[in-house]
Each structure stands twice: as C-alpha cells, then as structure tokens.
Amino acid sequence: MPELPGTPGQADLLDQVLGLKTGDFLSELRRLRPEFVDGAEICRHAVLSPARDQGLPQGLRLALAARMARLNRDDALTAIYDQGLKNVGPDGLQAKIATGNTPEHADILLAAILRHCDLITLDPRHAAKSDIEHLAAAGLTNPQIVALSELIAFVNFQTRITAGLRLLGVRG
C-alpha cells in the first residue's frame, strides 16, 4: 500500500488510479481542496490498514476492496487493490474473493461477509435488519459489523470520486 503523502501535492492513491501527474488539470484541481485529498487518504488507512483490525485482517480487507471495485467496474481501482493484495501475500481464499467468486469451501462467517459486501455495494436500498442479524448469526461481533460496514461504504465512496473525476477531467 502506498504510504500517506508526506509533502503537499505529492501523488496519492486517487492520482494513481486516475493516472494523474503533478501539473495535470485534475491533479491541480484536486489540490484546491487539500482537506479532501488528505482526508480520503486518512480514511483509506482507517478501513484498509487500521491500527486495530478488529479481527478482520488486511488481506481480507484488500480482497473485499478489490471485489467491490470490480462490482463498480472500476478497472484502475481494481488493479490497485489487486496489487495491494498481492503485496501482502494473500491466501488462496482471499485471491478468489477478490475476483468476485464465493468459494464453495468458504465458512459461514466468510460467506456472510461476501454476501453482505455484494448486497450493500449493489443494492443498499434493500438492506434490512435481517441482513445485520445474518452477520451476527454467522459470528461477527458488533465492532466487526461496524468495521465491515465502514470498509464497504468507503470503497463505494471512492468509486464515486473516481467516476466523477474521470468525467470532469474530459475538457470540452
């Protein structure tokens, strides 16, 4: 995972996803809101490499991020998360999860996490109390339910930023 930018104006993860270099129109425009740039990076660390992982390891988090980037059909963001996952050395299950599969030998806990990621990414409107009860019944603790929800919501935030910025970057 790239480290937090140490100097103002340094390329961050979204610059990488968008293929931006210092001085590019979109890169300069983003720097008019340095609070947004830095805030998104701090959030990324908080959901993907937190100080306390709540028993949801970084490999699983990266695999889920790649899976959700795929559901959003964001190829560049997917590639970044695939690479991040490769860097931490995924187990076989995590590599499968990232591609969007639900492995047959996934245990109840993992199956519940995958189901929830897909549902809340694709169709948040139809989220119901029973979906949270399903996570709890599969063995997720309340801190894990909240941490998972924040991770899912973050990747869906990020894919709206990348989609919007790509459109804004087309100068007509």
Next chain:
Amino acid sequence: MKMPRIRLKSLDWHPYIEPVEIASATAEQLSAMKVTPSGGKISSYVRTLAHDPESYLARTELFNTIMYVEGGLRQQDRELGALGASLQNGCRYCSVVHAQRQAKHAGSSDTIAAIMQEREDALSPRDAAILTFARALSVTPPEANAKHIAELREVGMDDLEILDLIHAIAIFGWANRLMHVLGHAETKAGA
C-alpha cells in the same frame, strides 16, 4: 414554478446493534466520540459507529470538510447532492435531514416539494442538473456520463463547484451505507 410550501417531519434513528455504552467505552472510543464531562447526550448513531473508533473519527472529519468547507459550491447545492444520493440509495433518514437543510439554506421549500411530490418538471434547470447527476453517480456501477457534466456546466457551475458536488454525492454513498444499513428511521414520537 411556485410549489405549495411543505414541512417534513423529523425522524428518529434506531440501530440494529447495541451501541457502545458511555459507561463501558474505552478511552479511544470516548476520545473519538468527543465525550466531555460537561458535554450533552451522544447520539445512538455516534455510539454505534464508535464500535470502530478509528474509522469513525477519520470519516467524520472528511464528512465535515466535504459538507462545510468554505467557498466553492453553495451549501444548498451540497445538500441537494446529498439528498439525491440518499434518495437513490434508499436512506430515508438522510433524505429527510438533507431535504430540510436544503430548504433552510435555499430559503424556500420549492425544490424539496417538487422532489417529494414527484414533480421534477417543476425544478429549476440547476436543481434538475444536480439531482440527475447525483442519482446517476450513486448507482452501482455509476451511470453518470459526459452529458450530466455538460448540463452542470450549462447552468453555470465551474470546475471547483463540480468537484465539491462530486464529493458531496460520494460522501453520501458512504453515509447512506452506514445509516440505512446499520439501523432504521421512524417518525419521532409525538411529531
């Protein structure tokens, strides 16, 4: 077009999981919730998210800067972007709160009346462009396209304003997936 004035009833939010209790919270959770000895009641939403204090703190700071940073997009337009995302994502609580705020900052309930009564033909071109873009960007995968951006430019929005709008919509792609997923809204008792 002049719409009949409307007032939306405020809602209460109830979590599906047990929130953190202040009495048994860790120092990190208390700090994230900004609990002070003289402070008021901490909402059940904040106490629910405090189960994971690091992400709560990081997201709250980003949310506040995106929604309230000075300059750029007008507050009523940020609220309209938030409303469009919340309607698309089905978050009833967020929809009511940000509809109320849009009306407050606009000094008129015309925009939210047109939206809530499905009279989107009555929206100004600016409001219609913002709402349409917010909905399209919020779908998975996002369906926003160059025409939406062209419409925002046609109603006079500059690059910084569109950047602000994208962020306001995106941060509700986040907030809606917490508020609508981790709990549900009910009409306030006695309202």
